[in-house]
Amino acid sequence: MPYINVRILDDGVTAEQKAEVIAGITDIMVRVLNKTPESTHVVIDEVPLDNWGNRGKQVSELRKQPKA
Amino acid sequence: MPYINVRILDDGVTAEQKAEVIAGITDIMVRVLNKTPESTHVVIDEVPLDNWGNRGKQVSELRKQPKA
Amino acid sequence: MPYINVRILDDGVTAEQKAEVIAGITDIMVRVLNKTPESTHVVIDEVPLDNWGNRGKQVSELRKQPKA
Amino acid sequence: MPYINVRILDDGVTAEQKAEVIAGITDIMVRVLNKTPESTHVVIDEVPLDNWGNRGKQVSELRKQPKA
């Protein structure tokens, strides 16, 4: 039954990384919560940098600022 | 007030099918829960096959496996 | 694979009504999108009236206003 | 800690408008709930008009109807 929604920035995540995230999270559901792989759904959403805000600004803007 | 989010695979669902899903779910809210069509919002998200994991694998990978 | 999240007011919805919503939405996924009942998950969230806002006000406040 | 998900129609919202929504919502979290900008995440999802249903129809269809 677990449904896990992973929201990350649309930032060049590769298919292999997605596969590793899905496998890793499924393993945690099986190992820690005793769920089955068949009943575990992991859905990854990739959010454009213009559309994710932190510290009151778009990440696309934050990325333009010199590193502290 | 009902807000219904339908998350499905980005798998060639047609505009007509989306219309039928929206009409069908709205009808259930009206018939079963006595809600109005005006207050009922149905939002469909289509998720890339690389981004949906089940049984610890991406659906894009599962689709490559021979049928059991 | 469909995951459907139904967000409604915490307004005395009975177990029978929830069963009917789950059965109805699953039937739509099977009939219209050719999905299987086994892969279809329907999750109902019941939201307190203080926590749902429309027209800029909490539903708990809107319910105190005389009907138009 | 606040995570705010803003779901709107994919209807030509500009980067400037997104920036204003993010800044405005972050300000509310800081002013009203005493949260910090650093811990406040605002994520905007833009939904295709075919995929948002209200009054039992797709918004793309509703937009074809003459205004009441």
Place this chain on the structure above:
Amino acid sequence: MPYINVRILDDGVTAEQKAEVIAGITDIMVRVLNKTPESTHVVIDEVPLDNWGNRGKQVSELRKQPKA
């Protein structure tokens, strides 16, 4: 059409604060995105401190640590 989901810690937020958050976010949708109050839904979810994790730990645990 906007649907805004505000996820915050279940941390003693008052009804008045919720009203202010709902009014404030609705005002932003009207002012910035030209939406109507009638079509704007704001839903607040309050998450138990045991159920929200940051820096790899539950907020309930983080709160036990001396302030840096």
Place this chain on the structure above:
Amino acid sequence: MPYINVRILDDGVTAEQKAEVIAGITDIMVRVLNKTPESTHVVIDEVPLDNWGNRGKQVSELRKQPKA
């Protein structure tokens, strides 16, 4: 920036299990996606058995059926 929402059944999951899920998922974000623990939020929702439907039925009903 990752925000991960873990939806599971309200089925007696302990605080320790929640801590392990949060730590495990955060570790995956750090190891696989090169994110920081500070920017990673994991939120667990526990859904009543009456409110989660699979195979067209409530889990509360499925649990009454003899095991296949």
